[in-house]
Amino acid sequence: MLNRLSTGKSWYKHFQYEEGRDKPGDVRNIMLVVATLIASVTFQAGVNPPGGVWQDNDNGHHAGRAIYASQSAAYYVFLISNTFALSASILVIISLTHRFPFHFEIIIATVSMIVTYGSAIFAVTPDESVRFRYVIAAASVPFILRCLIQLFNIVFK
Numbered sequence: 001m002l003n004r005l006s007t008g009k010s011w012y013k014h015f016q017y018e019e020g021r022d023k024p025g026d027v028r029n030i031m032l033v034v035a036t037l038i039a040s041v042t043f044q045a046g047v048n049p050p051g052g053v054w055q056d057n058d059n060g061h062h063a064g065r066a067i068y069a070s071q072s073a074a075y076y077v078f079l080i081s082n083t084f085a086l087s088a089s090i091l092v093i094i095s096l097t098h099r100f101p102f103h104f105e106i107i108i109a110t111v112s113m114i115v116t117y118g119s120a121i122f123a124v125t126p127d128e129s130v131r132f133r134y135v136i137a138a139a140s141v142p143f144i145l146r147c148l149i150q151l152f153n154i155v156f157k
Contacts, residue, residue, distance in 0.1 A: 028096050035092040042086035043113060047120040050078065066124045079121060080138045086117060088142040095146075114139070 017027060051067040061070070069075045090110050097106050121135065 031092060032096050035089045035096070038085060038089040039093065039113075042082050042089065043117055045082050046079075046086065046117050049075075049124055053124055062126070064124065065126050069124075069126050075125075076134075079125065079135060083117075083121075083135050083138045084141060087114075087139040090114065091142045091146060 049066040049068050053064050053066055054061045055063060057063050061067075066075065068078065090113070094107060094110060097103055100106065118135075118139075122132065125132075
């Protein structure tokens with residue numbers, strides 16, 4: 001391994017997935033860890049937006065609203081991308097835990113997390129800065145794409 005690092009050869013190929021070498025259970029566990037980390041980071045970023053929230057009602061802003069929302073285009077990109085990443089990671093978590101013990105409880109917990117995330121971003125986002133239908137659309141895109149892929153596989157199998 002050290003030789004690969006020092007010679008400049010493709011060291012990253014050693015860490016890539018290989019079907020014959022890597023066990024499916026290990027791959028699933030790694031994907032669950034990665035998806036959980038992504039869900040944690042995106043949830044935290046949505047609940048506590050970058051730059052924080054206003055602490056007072058001075059100069060035309062309202063306490064508890066995201067400071068970053070004053071740059072509406074940038075905040076809009078952040079909010080849509082963050083919501084898309086959270087939704088995709090939750091889809092991975094739900095998919096990889098299918099038929100696990102307590103799967104129903106995992107679904108309840110993730111749905112509750114989505115509701116909490118939604119209420120938090122609605123609370124800190126000024127109404128005029130984001131059209132919330134786009135946020136909801138971003139949250140549904142990963143689920144819709146997965147359903148379309150499954151439908152495509154069934155139809156063309």
